Amino acid sequence: MIKYKINLLNIAMAFTAAIALYSCSSSDDSTTKEEDNTPPTISYNYSDVTKVIDFKPAAGQFTNDIPKYVKGDTEEEMKKKALKAISGDKLSMVSLGGFGGYIVVGFDETIKNVEGLRDFKVLGNAFWANSNPNSNATNRGGSCEPGVIMVAYDANKNGVPDEDEWYEIAGSEHTNSETIANYSITYHKPDPNKAPVIDTINKWATDIEYIKWEDNQGQSGYMPKNTYHQQNYFPEWINEDKITFTGTKLPNNAIDESGKGTYWVLYSFDYGYADNAPNNDDESAIDINWAVDRAGKKANLPGVDFIKIYTGVNQQAGWLGETSTEVSGVIDLHKAKVTIPTR
Known part of the structure; x- marks a missing residue:
């Protein structure tokens, strides 16, 4: 029992x-x-960049500061600092300075061109404005400092981007009548012994005739020095007395919406540029199929092994200073298993 x-x-x-x-x-x-x-979801604290092939910022208020130049640093040492800033999982950023300043990066694996999807993101520090004095503004804006993106596929597998392998990502402003192809600008090294020219109205400027520049459109002017950044604005590891950059110049996107020089809004372009929309916005993602050659013909690349980013505008926004594209990394969206449809 x-x-x-x-x-x-x-x-x-x-x-x-x-x-x-x-x-x-x-x-x-x-x-x-x-x-x-x-x-x-994407971690914006990680980047797939594994090499910095070239780093040449233009003159700018963050040049020699992001990344930090130490007296005696060579070009190779600055490239190493740039790589440390935008690779791995402890990201900071690099500033490219005014128009034309650039960085060229590479990867251990080809970023594949997947039909119908966007393929990568260039990380920056763009953000939307909390408020805008212009309540009628239709475009999104805040701090958007658009950088032109170029891509290259290593067709001959020699491990470097050859000159004939570069193609431009044709963003939303590619056919804008105000966009200028083959725009060139030259910045002159400032004379440390020159007496600063003070503007009694704009108190933010400590020298309104700091760095002289001229372009191939017959224009010239000065990049002012502001009170917020007092280091040398010309890249100190470059020995030449002047530096020249050439590329596609985008329309100016900064508007003084206050009318008094106190509230500047840098408006975002629709798509296709670096540092043009916040990292978590779909419009910061790029489709390799947007790449075109110099004649505007589609490149039809199977993927990209190298990416070049350069500041795409030549403008001053009052006390904000020059518009300078910032880069903190690149994410391969397919490796991250993130799906963002193309336009």
Whole structure:
């Protein structure tokens, strides 16, 4: 009798355990399915960049500061500092200075061109304005400092971007009548012994005739020095007395919406540029299929191994200073398993 009761008890316990196990299993399956259906998210503290091939910022208020130049640093040492800033999982950023300043980066793996999807993001520090004095503004804006993006596929597998392998990402302003192709600008090294020219109205400027520049459109002017950044604005590891940059100049995007020089809004272009929209915005993502050659013909690249980013505007925004593209990394969206449809 006791044995019979024990058997019944064992059966009951086994049955209860089976139900519990089934319930647990069902719950786990349900949870797993929910997790599988959750879209992956991107960590904006990680970059797929593994090499900096070239780094040449233009004159700018953050040049020699982001990354930090130390007296005696060579071009190679500054490239190493740039790589440390925009690779791995402890990102900071690099500033490219005024128009034309650039960085060229590479990767361990080709970023694939997947039809119908955007393929990579260039990380920057763009953000939307919390408020805008112009309540009728239709475009999104805030601090958007657009950089032109060029891409190259290593067709001959020599490990470097050859000059004939570069193609431009044709963003939204590519056919804008105000966009200037083959725009060139030259910046002159400032004379440290020159007396600063003070503007009694604009108190933010400590020298309104600091760095002289001229372009191939017959224009010239000065990049002012502001009170917020007092280091040398000309890249100190460059020995030449002047530096010249050539590329596609985008329309100016900065507007003094206050009318008094106190509230500048840098408006975002629709798509296709670096540092033009916040990192978590889909319009910061790039489709390799947007790449075109100098004649505007589609490049039809299978992927990209190298990316060049350069500041795409030549403008001053009052006390904000020159518009300078910042870069903090590049993310391969396919490696990150993030799907963003193209336009």
